[in-house]
Every structure is written in C-alpha cells, then in structure tokens.
Amino acid sequence: MSDKLKLKGLSRELIALRVANELEDGTYANLGIGIPTLVSDWIEGRDIILQSEIGMLKTGPLAMGDDVDQDLINASCQAVTALDGSSYFDITESFGMIRGGHIDVAVMGALQINDRGDYAGWSNPARGLFVGNIGGSMDLCAGAKKLFIAMEHTTRDGEYKIVKELSYPATALGMVSMLFTDLAVIEITPEGMVLKEVMAGLTPADVQSVTEPKLIISPDLKEMEL
Amino acid sequence: MDKVYSNIDEAIADIQDGAMIAIPGFFACGVPRALLQAIIRKGTRDLTLTCGCGPLLGAADELRTLVKNSQLKKVIDSYGLFRSASKGMQDPFEQAVRTGKIEFEVYPMGTMAEKYRAGGAGIPAFYTPTGVGSVVEEGLVTNIEANRTPKETRIINGQKYVLEYALRPDYAFVHAHTGDREGNLRYAKTARNFNHVMAAAARVTIAEVENLVGVGELDGNDVHTPGVYVHRMIKVPRPKFAITID
Numbered sequence: 001m002s003d004k005l006k007l008k009g010l011s012r013e014l015i016a017l018r019v020a021n022e023l024e025d026g027t028y029a030n031l032g033i034g035i036p037t038l039v040s041d042w043i044e045g046r047d048i049i050l051q052s053e054i055g056m057l058k059t060g061p062l063a064m065g066d067d068v069d070q071d072l073i074n075a076s077c078q079a080v081t082a083l084d085g086s087s088y089f090d091i092t093e094s095f096g097m098i099r100g101g102h103i104d105v106a107v108m109g110a111l112q113i114n115d116r117g118d119y120a121g122w123s124n125p126a127r128g129l130f131v132g133n134i135g136g137s138m139d140l141c142a143g144a145k146k147l148f149i150a151m152e153h154t155t156r157d158g159e160y161k162i163v164k165e166l167s168y169p170a171t172a173l174g175m176v177s178m179l180f181t182d183l184a185v186i187e188i189t190p191e192g193m194v195l196k197e198v199m200a201g202l203t204p205a206d207v208q209s210v211t212e213p214k215l216i217i218s219p220d221l222k223e224m225e226l
Numbered sequence: 227m228d229k230v231y232s233n234i235d236e237a238i239a240d241i242q243d244g245a246m247i248a249i250p251g252f253f254a255c256g257v258p259r260a261l262l263q264a265i266i267r268k269g270t271r272d273l274t275l276t277c278g279c280g281p282l283l284g285a286a287d288e289l290r291t292l293v294k295n296s297q298l299k300k301v302i303d304s305y306g307l308f309r310s311a312s313k314g315m316q317d318p319f320e321q322a323v324r325t326g327k328i329e330f331e332v333y334p335m336g337t338m339a340e341k342y343r344a345g346g347a348g349i350p351a352f353y354t355p356t357g358v359g360s361v362v363e364e365g366l367v368t369n370i371e372a373n374r375t376p377k378e379t380r381i382i383n384g385q386k387y388v389l390e391y392a393l394r395p396d397y398a399f400v401h402a403h404t405g406d407r408e409g410n411l412r413y414a415k416t417a418r419n420f421n422h423v424m425a426a427a428a429r430v431t432i433a434e435v436e437n438l439v440g441v442g443e444l445d446g447n448d449v450h451t452p453g454v455y456v457h458r459m460i461k462v463p464r465p466k467f468a469i470t471i472d
Contacts, residue, residue, distance in 0.1 A: 033309075053335065054252045054279075054416045070255065070469055071403070071414035077253040077284075077471045088415050090422045090450070091252075091278060092343045095336030099356060118359075124311070130361075131323065131332045131369050133305040135279065138362060139336030142355040173359035 007206060009153060009182025010199060010224070017042045017226050019107055019150050019180050027104045028057075030140055032121075033076045034109035035150040051103055053136040055094045058086040075136065098136070099143040106144035108137060110151045112161055112168050115213035117176040117188040119149055120168035132169075141172030153181035153210055160212045162186075162193070183207050185224060192216050197224040229409045229459045230438065234264045237432050237458045241265065241397060244299070246274040248342070248398035248424040251281030253471045256417030260434045260462040261399035262288040270297060276395055277303040278338045278420035282319070283471040293318045298328050302393075304335035308472045317472075323369050332367040333357075337390050339423060344392035346426030346455070353380060353387035363388050398428030402451070405435035406444045409456030418450060425455040434462040 010018070016038035023029055023039075025047040031039050040050060040061065050059040052074045059074055060081035068079040089097075097103065113119040123132030141147055154161055162179070179186040184207045185197035195215045198207050200223045208215050231237040238261065241247070247265070251257030262285055265273070273292075275282065280303060282289040292298050307323075307330075308314040315321075322328040333341070334356045344352050357363050358379070363386075365374045378389040400421045403414035411433055413421055425431045438461040 052416070054255070055419050056416050068469070069415065070465075070467060071417040073253065073255045073416055073469055075252070075279075077255075077469060079469050082415075088418060090418050091335075091339040091420050092423050095339045099336055099354065122360075127311045127314070129307070129320075129324065129369065130371075131307070131330050131367055133280075133307055133309070134332055134334050134362070134367075135305040136335040138334040138360060139356045142358070143336075170360050 007183055007202065007210060013038055013041070014226055015150050015180055015182055018185065018224060019148060022148070022178065023048050023105060028102065029105045029107065030098070030103050030144065032106070032108040032137065032140070036107040036109055037076050039107055051097065053094050053098060055089045055091055056086065058083050060086065095136070095139055098139050101143055101145060103144045105146045105148060106140040107148045107150055108140065110149045110161070112163050112166050113149055113176060113179060114163055114166055115188065115193040116174055118166055118170055118173045119176050120166045121171045123169045125168055137171050141175045146177050147175045148178045148180065149176050150180045153183040160210070162211045162213065164212050183210070186215070194218050195221060197222055199224050228407045229457060230407050231458055231460050234260060234460045234462070235267065237460050238264050238268060241268065241270050243270055244272040245270065245397060246276060246395045248395040248428050249275050249277045249281050250398070250400055250420035250424045251284055252279045252416065252419040253281070254284035254467055254469050256401055256413065256419050256421055257281040257285045258399035258401040258434050259285050259288060259465050259467070261432060266291050266295065266297070269295065272299040273297050274300040274302065276393060277301065277306065279303070279335055280305040280471060282306060283308070284467070289319055293322055293328070300329040300331065302331045302333070304333055304338050306330060310472060313472045326370060329373070330369045333390070334362060339420070341390060341393040342420070342423040342427040345394040346423065349392055351389055351391045353382065353389055355385060355387055357388050358386045393427060395424070395428045396430065398424040398431045400425050400431060400433045402433055402435045404437040404439060404444060405433055405459055406439050406441050407459070408441050409433065409453030409459060410444050410449045411435070411451040411456060412444060412448050413450050422451045425451050431456050432458045432460070434460050436462065436464045
C-alpha cells in the first residue's frame with residue numbers, strides 16, 4: 001500500500017516540456033489525449049512532425065478565432081491549423097502508418113505502469129464497465145518505434161500509479177521505454193526501472209517513497225532540466 | 227448514371243428494422259448528421275450503428291434522441307463513452323449500456339478501420355498485432371457477458387497476432403464536401419477519416435454532400451471515393467456544430 005505521501009511536482013505543462021526536450025529533430029510523433037497533447041505547445045519551430053490518427057501529418061498549433069475550421073481537428077477533438085507541408089489521408093492509411101512502424105515516437109498518458117513496461121490507460125475499473133474507450137492507444141503501442149508515457153507520478157489521492165502489478169486492464173505489455181512524471185524521468189530497461197532524473201529539490205528516496213517497484217538509481221542521475 | 231435523390235427520406239426509405247449502418251466521423255468531424263436525423267424521423271428500430279471513433283459523441287443530440295426513441299440495439303466503436311466518468315453516469319446511452327439494453331462492442335481504432343477495409347476489399351479476416359496482451363486478445367470486448375466469445379491468435383515469425391474479422395454493414399451513411407452526380411466524392415481535410423473506407427465496406431452507401439456538382443466538374447485527380455462505392459446521393463446544407471466532446 002502507498003503511504004499516501006503526495007509530493008508537489010511539476011505542472012502538466014512542464015511534464016510536457018520535458019517530453020518535448022526528449023524528442024529529437026527529425027522525429028515523426030503521435031501525441032495521445034491529456035498531458036501528451038500539451039507537448040505540441042513546446043515544439044513550435046522544431047523539426048518535429050506530428051501525426052494525428054484522424055488522418056493528418058504535420059498537424060499545426062491549435063486554431064483560434066477565425067482560424068477555426070470545423071473540418072480540421074486533431075485526434076483529441078481540438079480545432080487545429082495546418083502548416084506548409086501538411087497532408088491529409090483516410091483512416092486506413094493513418095493506422096497502416098501507425099501499425100506499420102512508420103511513427104518514431106508515441107507519447108501516451110497512463111493510469112498505471114509497472115517496471116516491465118506494461119501499462120494501463122484505457123479503462124479505470126472504478127467506472128464499473130467492462131467496455132471502455134480504447135481509441136488508437138493499442139495500435140500506437142503495437143506500431144510506434146518508441147513508446148513514452150507522460151503522467152502524474154501518483155493519483156490525486158496519493159496512491160501509487162507506478163506499481164509492481166497492474167490492477168487495471170492493460171493497454172499493452174512490455175512496450176514502454178521512457179516514463180516522464182511530475183517528479184522524475186525513468187527509463188524502463190530489462191533490469192527494471194532506472195531513475196535517470198529527479199525534480200529539483202527532491203532526493204531519489206523521495207521518488208522511491210511514491211513508487212512501488214524498487215528503482216535502480218542511474219550512475220548518471222541528475223536534476224530534471226527544463 | 228445519376229444517383230441523386232431530391233428527398234433525403236426517400237434516399238433511406240428501404241432501410242428495415244434490424245439494419246446495420248456504418249456511421250463515419252471522428253468525434254465531431256465528418257459525421258453524416260442529416261442522414262442520422264432522417265433515420266430518427268423514419269423511426270427504424272433495432273439498429274446496429276457501427277462506427278470508428280466516437281461520431282455519436284460528436285452528434286450527441288442525435289444519439290440522445292436515438293436512445294430515447296429506443297431505436298438502437300447495438301453500437302460498435304473504439305471510443306464511444308464520455309471521457310468523464312461522472313458525466314457518463316448522466317448519459318442515457320451509457321445508462322443503456324450499463325443495463326444491457328444496448329449492446330456496446332469495442333475494438334481498437336486501427337482494427338475498426340481494417341475491419342471495414344477488409345470488408346470492402348473481399349478479405350474475410352486478418353491478423354493484427356494490436357491488442358495482444360490486453361482483453362482485446364482474449365475475446366470480444368462487449369458489455370454483454372454472454373457475447374464475449376474467445377478470439378483466435380497465431381504466432382507468425384515469433385510474434386503473436388489476433389484474428390479479427392471483416393465487417394460488411396448493410397448501409398453506410400457518409401458525409402462529403404463535394405460529390406458529382408455519379409457518386410464520385412471528395413472530403414475536406416480531417417473530415418475524410420472513416421468516410422471512404424465505410425463507403426467501400428457497405429452493401430449500400432448513401433452519401434450526403436455539401437456541394438453537388440455535375441459530372442466532369444470534379445477532376446478525376448481530386449476524387450477520394452470513386453463512384454462505384456456510392457449508390458445514392460443527397461445534397462445537404464453545410465452543417466454547423468461545436469467542435470467538442472464531453
């Protein structure tokens with residue numbers, strides 16, 4: 001059981017910034033709903049192309065005012081803009097692109113993750129439904145070359161989200177390579193979770209106290225740089 | 227070969243109780259709202275609406291009316307519930323799913339897309355890596371427990387895949403930006419989404435178009451859906467809707 005310790009962490013926007021800093025120029029990326037969507041606010045001017053599974057490559061910033069076009073939205077149902085070089089295509093092309101291994105990085109939110117890189121994000125059992133919103137999450141896990149998770153480190157009540165065993169239904173098993181939270185950056189390796197970065201002002205022991213699996217402290221451990 | 231109807235109610239007049247209709251649209255965008263309103267007026271019952279990504283969250287008023295009028299037997303989708311659990315509890319569709327009054331069957335979105343593609347292209351089933359390691363691999367994901375039949379899997383080149391089946395709906399309602407009178411269609415931007423593949427998958431495709439042009443006025447290079455897939459057409463006003471879902 002978690003001791004319900006809640007540490008004050010980075011804002012959702014700053015988690016997104018840390019993810020954006022991890023994306024290399026020349027990356028084709030897909031951003032899931034929630035914190036991942038905020039990554040798009042930090043990559044303007046960067047050589048990163050966003051794929052939106054609705055059927056668009058090179059999705060631009062959110063549309064405001066007169067730029068809003070009801071025929072142009074992203075996969076989170078937000079009005080967006082197009083950029084020079086944007087393209088549109090149908091849904092089978094979009095998911096062929098995803099499953100076929102053409103997208104470099106998918107960034108997804110999560111409800112739970114374990115130290116084997118399994119994660120759960122599509123259904124919260126507290127809702128009491130066997131069915132739920134799978135959307136494009138499982139296709140992105142199956143097909144993206146790398147899978148990043150961006151989420152808050154614990155639940156609002158201070159319960160573990162980084163757990164030894166998932167108690168929520170899995171989205172995919174063993175696919176996550178990096179985890180970005182409001183407190184830390186963690187790499188998933190065959191040996192387990194390696195703590196690479198901690199938020200300024202925190203110790204590895206602080207992060208461990210809100211993380212159920214045992215963390216391996218990286219020899220290169222550093223403060224999160226934003 | 228003129229496929230244009232002057233009256234939308236005549237264009238759907240043969241749809242019988244129990245029909246399966248494909249509804250494209252990705253949340254609010256590219257949804258055939260005028261045809262949904264026509265099927266509400268007609269009062270057809272025991273409908274199965276097979277979707278792709280939440281068009282009935284986008285066309286929320288139409289969904290609410292279909293539920294209120296008890297016209298739905300089943301909905302198939304990848305994303306059909308409110309994100310917010312508390313708002314979902316107030317939603318008549320979710321309430322009907324909870325009581326089992328309406329069946330709700332769920333697949334990953336890329337699997338939905340491929341089910342239509344296969345259906346329209348003469349492929350009966352396909353193996354996909356999507357869903358392996360989740361409940362999707364184990365069996366049909368549906369609120370009706372008795373219908374959770376197991377799925378077949380197979381190891382190919384050392385990797386596990388799930389067998390999923392093609393889908394051939396009785397009808398597809400599609401929404402296009404422009405169509406010519408022989409059924410060639412062109413979509414606007416991200417409103418294309420599931421429209422083309424559903425037009426190809428269905429036995430009878432009925433297209434509502436914002437702009438109707440004469441044969442020859444839509445350049446062949448600009449056609450997204452060739453007319454062979456489209457059986458009936460109707461001109462509709464450009465819809466106005468809020469770009470939002472709950």
